[in-house]
Amino acid sequence: MSPSQARLVDTLRARFGERAVVTDAADIAPWLTDWRGRWTGKSAAILQPATTGEVAAMVQLAGEAGAPLVPQGGNTSMVGGATPPDDGSALILSLRRMNRIRSIGPQGAVAEAGVILAELHQSADDIGCRFPLTLGARGSCTIGGLVSTNAGGTQVLRFGTMRGLVAGLEAVLPDGTIHDGLSGLKKDNRGPSIDQLLIGAEGTLGVVTAARLRLVPAVAARAVAWLGLASPADALAVLRALEDSTDRIEGFELLPAESLKAVLAHVPGTRSPLDGEHPWHVLVEATASGGADDPGALLERLLAPMLERGLVRDATIAASEGQAEAFWRLRDSLSEAERAVYGPATQHDISVPVGAMPAFLVEASAAVEAAFPGSHASGFGHLGDGNIHFHVRAGSRASTDWLAQEGEAVTRLVDDLVVAAGGSISAEHGIGQMKRAELARLSPDRVAILKAIKAGLDRRTIMNPGKLI
Amino acid sequence: MSPSQARLVDTLRARFGERAVVTDAADIAPWLTDWRGRWTGKSAAILQPATTGEVAAMVQLAGEAGAPLVPQGGNTSMVGGATPPDDGSALILSLRRMNRIRSIGPQGAVAEAGVILAELHQSADDIGCRFPLTLGARGSCTIGGLVSTNAGGTQVLRFGTMRGLVAGLEAVLPDGTIHDGLSGLKKDNRGPSIDQLLIGAEGTLGVVTAARLRLVPAVAARAVAWLGLASPADALAVLRALEDSTDRIEGFELLPAESLKAVLAHVPGTRSPLDGEHPWHVLVEATASGGADDPGALLERLLAPMLERGLVRDATIAASEGQAEAFWRLRDSLSEAERAVYGPATQHDISVPVGAMPAFLVEASAAVEAAFPGSHASGFGHLGDGNIHFHVRAGSRASTDWLAQEGEAVTRLVDDLVVAAGGSISAEHGIGQMKRAELARLSPDRVAILKAIKAGLDRRTIMNPGKLI
Known part of the structure; x- marks a missing residue:
């Protein structure tokens, strides 16, 4: 722990109690590695605020101490978005103590960032409603992470991703300002939507602390x-x-x-x-x-x-x-069956305009197989969203280190084909650490715009370092 | 015209031809005053780009010349959002030459910023579809302005405001970068949505040049x-x-x-x-x-x-x-009948959470009438959106200058009541010049956040000066 981190931890303990900061290495360890075991970072402490006011104070004090923070919910990112850097320069800011559903009714639910998706499903079910977004990690992933990654899943076709399900957000901006958009106005034209800016921002522009979410009638x-x-x-x-x-x-x-x-x-x-x-x-x-x-x-x-x-x-x-x-x-x-039967594959969570997907599937498969003779490419998934999970298997090129040797080249080719088709190299998983270099390579203008926004909002550069941009 | 403006005009004429710049005072005059005649500004020239590339070049050159720009579509703002400042420091950037519908089909339309709403309605109708947003100014207002003000209207209940109808934007950022979001991906998680940030930004963060818009089936x-x-x-x-x-x-x-x-x-x-x-x-x-x-x-x-x-x-x-x-x-x-029969009124385009509107109508009316004895308050409009047009009439206080003398105090009281109810002082008309002081008074945190975003994106401070923030 650096001296400034140590002073920050002491200050936070004195102000918010022992539970507000975890420094025991054994307690921290499980939160340093993503769930698929691809990224491991270092962090000397986990900050655990219990209220929005505590989040605001912690973010403000961290800013003054120049101590970067990595917001973390269920730690189920597919792209290393919630794992701290490996140089120990950042502390984890865990939202898991903020796990209350503040209100729920047919008009919507207000859930804190640390509420687990499956719990929201159950609470909605209890009142004859449903929250119409689900995905594999529903037993672990949290509302704050779902918002910050604009999560999708298998039910997007009718009700959309999180972007379409958020009626308002509460968040702490990088300078400690609390943004309160929870009243859930249907019409509000006081400038651009700050809520919308935080959706999909991967914690780089602030910390989502609660969300007002739409509910829909239960399925009969x-x-x-x-x-x-x-x-x-x-x-x-x-x-x-x-x-x-x-x-x-x-x-x-x-x-x-x-x-x-x-x-x-x-x-x-x-x-x-x-x-x-x-x-x-x-x-x-x-x-x-x-x-x-x-x-x-x-x-x-x-x-x-x-x-x-x-x-x-x-x-x-x-x-x-x-x-x-x-x-x-x-x-x-x-996914599991393909891996077991056909062996390892590079996996690409990509999207193109819905109408362009059939041609893309045929043409991109042919292009990849031509560039890597013996490999086999295929896609499956959410055709209605233009979002296919595109997999490239070693096929006859199989060797124990095929992925390590050629995975990056395959990824670059697939990403080039996606960009040429007007698509996105990340349809639903986000950018995190995994796709950061590819985003910079393929969308330098977008990265410049996002950096400019971040430069304005996060002047001390403390929010989720090393992710997205 | 300032020397730097004059140099800019010469450069643009040389590069893009005579039609690209209007400097005849008589041709400029109609665009200096808003349609209700509340604000009049000065501008030595109107820039009239014909393509997105020309917009980008003009914005970049204006930035280098330090010449602020006021983007303008149909000039139908209710809040002075498209009228230049009265010191002549800014030039108008008119999008009306960019008036092509680039493509249209059941899956959506791509319309340039200068397309008039009624023309889009007609084109959608021609293919058995409709664009489900309309408002009084439909014969003059343009797509770029509708996007930049997140326009609403009388059909918001089912299909939402512009925010819900935009599937993607093309825009020029304040440094001249072109953002191309027109491919209309249903899923795209490469960070926060730049499209969404520009919706409702009133031209302060960039210039919308085209939009991909959703269409819905025609009404049978x-x-x-x-x-x-x-x-x-x-x-x-x-x-x-x-x-x-x-x-x-x-x-x-x-x-x-x-x-x-x-x-x-x-x-x-x-x-x-x-x-x-x-x-x-x-x-x-x-x-x-x-x-x-x-x-x-x-x-x-x-x-x-x-x-x-x-x-x-x-x-x-x-x-x-x-x-x-x-x-x-x-x-x-x-509105017209009330004015004719009951005399002038202060008019407040406000929203509160839908469920809070019935109580707000009763309580706010009582509070206003108590504070200004003899006045009469009432509301009408889009109950389903939580958006009421709240009017306060002079009643027995009527005098020729009632509005001039007490209008601001009435507005401040109504706005205070709206904020206390968790509402917005601008439900659909935006902030522009008219509500800027009230926004700063009531939402200093929001203004600080918007200023920080603008500081990052518009480093030369050239986009739509004096509006919103």
Whole structure:
């Protein structure tokens, strides 16, 4: 611990009590490494404020001490966004003691930054509502992190990412100012939205302390269909036709045949929803929140003409909730099964305009396989959001250190192809440490703009060093 | 014209031709005063770029010359946001030559900043779609201004303000950098959204040059109902009950009895939709975009139980499109009729949380009338957005200079009450010149944050001087 960090820790302990600062190395250790074990940093202390006022005081004192802070929620970043630098220059600012749901009702919930997503789901469920965003880490990830990374997931199609679900934020700016946007005004034109600026800022412009979040009615019924298709272009045509007729489509996930094969080979007890072979598969989920609509009948009615004219090669609708879950399990097991069956792959969380995705999938796969002969590229995921998880496997190039030797070159090529298609090298995971160099290489203007904003707001350069920009 | 402005004008003429700069005083004059005639400024020239590249070059050269710029679209600001300062220190940067709709289809339109709203409406209509935002100035106001002021209007309830309708922006930052966000990615987590930062920034952080905008299906049928109610609280209960049952409500406008009386007295050929007297009135519009739904039958079904239990005192549904238009005309004539019948009033475009609006209307009216005995306060407008146009009339205090003598004190009191209710002193019109002092008085922290952002982005302080902050 540097002398200035030590003085800061003493001051904070004296002012906010023993619980406000953790300095025991064993207690700190679990929070120094990201959950996938890719980045490990050093930090002499974890600051643990219990209230927004304490966050503000800690940020202000840290600024005066010139001590950078790394805001941390559930530490589930996919890109090293919440891991401290490895030189020990920063302290972790953990929001996990701020874990109250301050209010909840059909009009929305006000949740503190440290509330775990699964707890919010449960609280919404308890009042007959739901918070319509979910992802794999829901048992650990926290609201503050979800806001700061503009998190997405498998339910974005209808209700959007966090950006669309935040009605207002409370946050501490880098100089210790508290921004209170929690009243959740539907209309507020006092200049640009400070709330929106903090969404996706990865803690580089301030610390989110609480959020007012939209809730939607609980799902009364859902129907899950599985389709066999000839191509991603046909899948997109199906999506457009569905969207023209209903706003009830909540999931639309694309899978290539080989990915499904890997799941069937790897996960015991799984079976293909359809007889026969199809080059591409789609899982569609439609919901109803009550009333007259039967989402199964809706899907049946909308899919029938597509089957008739051959746009959809085959389709089945889950006959029970158990079968619906089995369909989703095929989708959710995909990454794990691919890794087990086909070996390691570079993984690219990318997006392009929705209409450009079918061509991108075909052309980018061909380009990568041509540049790295023997490799195999494929994509799966949220076609309706233009967000595909694009994987490149070693194939016949396999060796124990393929990823280490060629991973970066593969990534640069994929990122170049994404930029050429007008896309984003980070669709939902953020930039963090992992994609920082690529962002600087491919979007120097964007980085310059973000740096200028940060220069204005974070004059002492204390917020989440080494991330994003 | 200052020597540096003159040099800049010469440079721009040499580089971009005669049409790029207007210096004839008679041609400039109409653009120096806002449309309501409240603010008049001076400007020696109007710069008129034809392309985004020209905007970028002009902004960069203006920065190097230290010549501030006032971006201007249709010059329809309600708050003096597009009028130059009166010391002649700034030049107007008009976007009206950039008036192309670059592309349009069911997935959205890309419109340049100078496209007039009514033209976008027409172009959307031509392809069986609509752009679901409208307001009184639609024949003059432009897309760039609508984005830069996060415009609202009477259709915000279902589709939101401009913030919710922008899928991506193209803009020139104060240093001349072009930000291109037009590819319209549904998911893009490369840091905070630069698009969102420019929405509502009133041209103080850059110049919007084009926008990708969402379109929605054209309206196939609409139904307009007129309700008589006992109180704003009952009106809110009606709105909540409707919203629980359908997402088809696009308009929900609240009017007090006395405002309706003014319209009936002032506008020839109008008549009250309902027999009998009611303290409050609501206009509800429901739409269908095709398919089985009949919005009239929907409203009838949903309103019946409310009539039965007395929550709604009386109701009628327009029997024809002509009658529907007549209902809307009552609402749209309100400001003009009030002014003619009751005399001048201070007008406050304010918002509070939707749930707090009924109490605010009652309590704020009482507080204002107590502080200014003889005055009369009332509110009308977009209850569903928490946005009321709150008017205070002289009443028995009337004198020719009442507004001049007491207007500011009334405004300060109303603004204090709005802030106490967790609201915004500008719901949809922005800050511009008109509300700048009040924003600084009531929201010093917000102003400090906005100034810090501007300090980072606009280092030469050339973008829209004297507005917002």
